Amino acid sequence: MSPRRVVVTGLGAVSALGLDRHEFWDSISAGRSGIAELESVNPDDFTFRNGAEVRGYRPEDHFDKKQIFYLDPFSQYALTASREAVADAGIEWNPKLCSRTGIVTGSSVGGQTTTDESFQHFYKEGRTRGRPLVIPRVMPNAAASQISMEFGITGPVFTLSTACSSSNHAIGQAYWMVRSGLIDCAITGGSEAPFSYANLKSWEALRVVAPDTCRPFSKDRQGMVLGEGGAMMVIEDFDLARARGATIYGEILGFGMSADATHLTHPASEGAAEAMRRALEDASVVAENVGYVNAHGTGTPANDAMETQAIRTVFGGHADRLALSSTKSMHGHALGAAGALEALATVMALREGILPPTANYNEPDPECDLDVIPNEARKADVGFALSNSFAFGGLNAVLVFGKAA
Amino acid sequence: MGLIETALKDRMHDPVTEKVFTLIADYADTSADSLEMDTTFEELGLDSVDGLSIMADLEDEFDVSLPSDEVLGMTRIGQAVEAFQAHVNGSPDAESP
Numbered sequence: 266m267s268p269r270r271v272v273v274t275g276l277g278a279v280s281a282l283g284l285d286r287h288e289f290w291d292s293i294s295a296g297r298s299g300i301a302e303l304e305s306v307n308p309d310d311f312t313f314r315n316g317a318e319v320r321g322y323r324p325e326d327h328f329d330k331k332q333i334f335y336l337d338p339f340s341q342y343a344l345t346a347s348r349e350a351v352a353d354a355g356i357e358w359n360p361k362l363c364s365r366t367g368i369v370t371g372s373s374v375g376g377q378t379t380t381d382e383s384f385q386h387f388y389k390e391g392r393t394r395g396r397p398l399v400i401p402r403v404m405p406n407a408a409a410s411q412i413s414m415e416f417g418i419t420g421p422v423f424t425l426s427t428a429c430s431s432s433n434h435a436i437g438q439a440y441w442m443v444r445s446g447l448i449d450c451a452i453t454g455g456s457e458a459p460f461s462y463a464n465l466k467s468w469e470a471l472r473v474v475a476p477d478t479c480r481p482f483s484k485d486r487q488g489m490v491l492g493e494g495g496a497m498m499v500i501e502d503f504d505l506a507r508a509r510g511a512t513i514y515g516e517i518l519g520f521g522m523s524a525d526a527t528h529l530t531h532p533a534s535e536g537a538a539e540a541m542r543r544a545l546e547d548a549s550v551v552a553e554n555v556g557y558v559n560a561h562g563t564g565t566p567a568n569d570a571m572e573t574q575a576i577r578t579v580f581g582g583h584a585d586r587l588a589l590s591s592t593k594s595m596h597g598h599a600l601g602a603a604g605a606l607e608a609l610a611t612v613m614a615l616r617e618g619i620l621p622p623t624a625n626y627n628e629p630d631p632e633c634d635l636d637v638i639p640n641e642a643r644k645a646d647v648g649f650a651l652s653n654s655f656a657f658g659g660l661n662a663v664l665v666f667g668k669a670a
Numbered sequence: 671m672g673l674i675e676t677a678l679k680d681r682m683h684d685p686v687t688e689k690v691f692t693l694i695a696d697y698a699d700t701s702a703d704s705l706e707m708d709t710t711f712e713e714l715g716l717d718s719v720d721g722l723s724i725m726a727d728l729e730d731e732f733d734v735s736l737p738s739d740e741v742l743g744m745t746r747i748g749q750a751v752e753a754f755q756a757h758v759n760g761s762p763d764a765e766s767p
Contacts, residue, residue, distance in 0.1 A: 330699050331715070334723070394730055397722035 271443045272669070273612050274511040275354025275499030277346035277454075280596045280606055281317035281492055285349055289496075289596075289606070290613045294642050296622040298595045300478050300490050305460040313474045317492030317597025318460060334398055336411065337376030338458035342495030342602070343408035344415060347452050351416060354499035354511060356450070358416055367421040367448045368409045369439040370497075371431030371455030373601035374464065375405030381461035408456055408495075420448050429561075431455050432496070432604030433654035433662035437520035439500060440664075449502050454605035456495030465491070471530070473565050479598070481562035481591035481623050482569050482637040484630035489563040492597020496605035498612070515612040516667040518649070519548020525659030532568055532655055537561075537575035540661035541651060545579075548649075548665035553583045555665075556647030557620050559611045560637075561655045562591020563598055570632040572653065577635075588645065590638040594624035604654040608664060611652045615668040618646050686755045689731055694747055697724055707748035718742075725750070732758050 278285065281299030282292035292299060299317045308314035319342070324333050327345050336344065356362070379402040386392050401407060406424040413422045421442065425434045432455030439453035459465075468474050468491060475488035506513055521544030525536030545552055561572055569591075577584045592610045599606055614620050619642050626639035652664045688702075695702040698714035705714075711721050725741045728750065734757040744750055 331720075334720075392730065394726055394735070396726050397719055401719070 268444050269446060270503035271440050271500055271517045272503045272506050273498050273500050273514040273517065274506050275350040275352075275356070276514060276609050276612070277349030277353065278494065278496040278606060278609055279319055279322065279342045279345050280494035280496070280599065281319060282596055284319070284322055286353070286609065289609065293592055293595055293610050293613070293621045294617065294619045296595070296624050296640055296642055298478070298624045300595070300597055303460075306462050306465060310462070311465060312469055313476050313490070315478055315490055316460060317490055317599070319494050335402065337379045337402040337407065339372055339376055339378070339456045339495070340402070340408040340411050342458060342493070343370055343454070343456035343497065344411050346454060346456065346495040346497040347412045347415065350452065350497040350499050356499065362450065363417050364419045365448050366418045366450040366452070367439060367442055368412050368418055369435040369451060369453045370409040370412070370424045371433070371435035371601045371604065372405045372408060372424060372426060372457055373428045373431050374457065374459060375426070376403035376407060377464055378458050378461055379403050381463050384463070412452055418452070426601065427660045427662070428656035428658055429598070429600050429603055430654040430656035430660050430662040431601035432608070433652065433664055434522065436498070436517070436604065436608055436664060437522065437662055440517045440520055443500055443502055449505050451500050452497055453500060454495065454497035454608070455602045457600045457602040458493050459491055459600055460493055475564060478625050479564040479594045480625045480627060481560065481564040481594050482573070482630060482633040482635070483626045484628045486564045486566060486569060488565050489593065489598040492593070492599035492603075494596065494599050494602050494606065496602060496609050498605070498608060513669045515615050515669050517664060518550060518667045519544045519546070519665035521545070521547055521663045523661045525661070527659055529659070530657050532571045533659065534571045534575040534578065536659055536661050537572060537653070537655050538578040540663045541575065541579045541653065544651065544663035544665050550649050550665055552580050555580070555583070555587055555649045555651055556645065557611070557614060557650040558587060558589035559607045559614070559650065559652040560589045560591045561653040562593055562623065564591065564593065568655070572655070573633045573635055584635060588620050588636045588638050588643065590621055590623040592621050594626070595621075604652065604662065604664075607652050607654070608666070611650050611666050615647055615650055615666060618644055620645050620647065684755070686732070686758050687751050690728060690747065690751045690754060693727055693731070694724055694750070705747055707746070707751065709747050710745050712745070728754060734758065
């Protein structure tokens with residue numbers, strides 16, 4: 266049996282760029298950044314003042330009181346994005362389809378907002394009695410389980426946690442399961458809600474967060490800016506999608522993974538390059554046909570130079586003919602949700618023929634000497650694109666997308 | 671004054687009863703006036719984890735720790751009232767039927 270084609274038929278997003286996929290793409294395609302002064306904590310307490318927080322989101326607009334008890338914000342973002350993606354896909358569930366559908370989500374830190382509140386409860390308020398909902402809210406698979414209950418999905422449901430590559434690893438596994446025929450359909454993506462005092466203080470200690478804003482590939486870049494949110498896609502067997510007359514946003518063509526095996530926090534270009542090579546090989550796409558790369562592009566001095574080198578290694582002379590951009594300059598680095606937000610940006614870029622820019626870009630850096638689409642989106646008809654994620658821990662995951670044919 | 675009004679008035683005079691009723695009403699998103707001693711958690715749409723959450727809040731409120739078998743065996747509001755009255759008032763009589 267030849268491998269199936271796997272297409273994207275539904276999109277959903279909650280992010281600093283807005284509460285749905287339309288607001289997300291409107292901002293991304295206009296080069297408008299969602300990075301602003303922190304509201305969830307007092308910015309005076311930190312060496313950085315900005316974040317890409319979800320604004321204007323009220324849990325009670327999406328869930329009843331009892332549901333909210335069970336939902337850490339990271340699960341709320343995942344569930345809200347899933348509802349949107351499923352509605353967008355126009356899927357009508359039945360028991361057979363539910364059993365042939367999987368859910369794979371990514372999250373780096375799961376319900377850390379709840380963990381943080383729980384620790385305050387004990388260590389700050391001096392209480393000695395816990396709460397029974399802390400464990401089920403905190404577990405990183407809570408989001409996937411909530412989605413399964415929402416739609417009655419009974420196929421393979423699980424969660425991957427590989428720091429900043431979590432969603433790409435998740436989407437990759439879901440893709441492979443549909444491609445192999447193990448399942449027919451999947452809801453996949455990731456979510457993260459990292460804005461608590463203690464978590465932000467720990468990021469501050471790593472000295473990788475920019476004091477100003479996120480300026481990927483720009484010579485004056487000073488680091489990443491944390492983001493939050495959730496993004497989900499409905500992916501399915503092409504024949505199934507066609508038979509039910511679904512809108513096809515694009516196609517997933519391949520997935521590649523690698524591990525640096527060198528350092529827990531310092532990235533290595535050979536590991537990143539290997540993941541891109543394996544993804545292209547998996548997709549049977551030749552490097553010269555790739556027109557756009559949605560970069561990992563965190564905006565740290567180390568990552569962006571490393572990624573540039575890795576792209577040169579993989580693409581050779583073609584590196585000077587392809588375009589890349591980091592949409593983290595707009596939605597921030599949403600950690601376990603990053604790959605999912607970027608997958609949406611990449612799929613939409615291919616579909617609309619608009620390559621999103623790298624926002625906040627000031628000056629060229631000889632160490633990042635590729636076409637990074639500075640500040641303004643570009644019209645371009647591109648057939649194939651990569652979306653890179655390179656995580657702390659040296660874990661790399663790259664997806665290959667194709668324009669809907 | 672009818673029997674129901676008297677019962678309502680009495681229960682609100684007892685701080686333990688009042689706290690148990692208001693807290694459970696809050697969880698169930700309903701008014702304390704609509705609850706009776708015989709109302710079950712199930713009737714209010716509250717499941718076992720809701721029950722555990724409510725008990726944890728009440729244990730904090732009254733600064734007592736109930737044994738697990740007592741907490742896990744609760745199905746009615748009245749059982750919670752009696753259990754906390756017994757521990758708060760320290761009266762063994764309150765535990766007798």
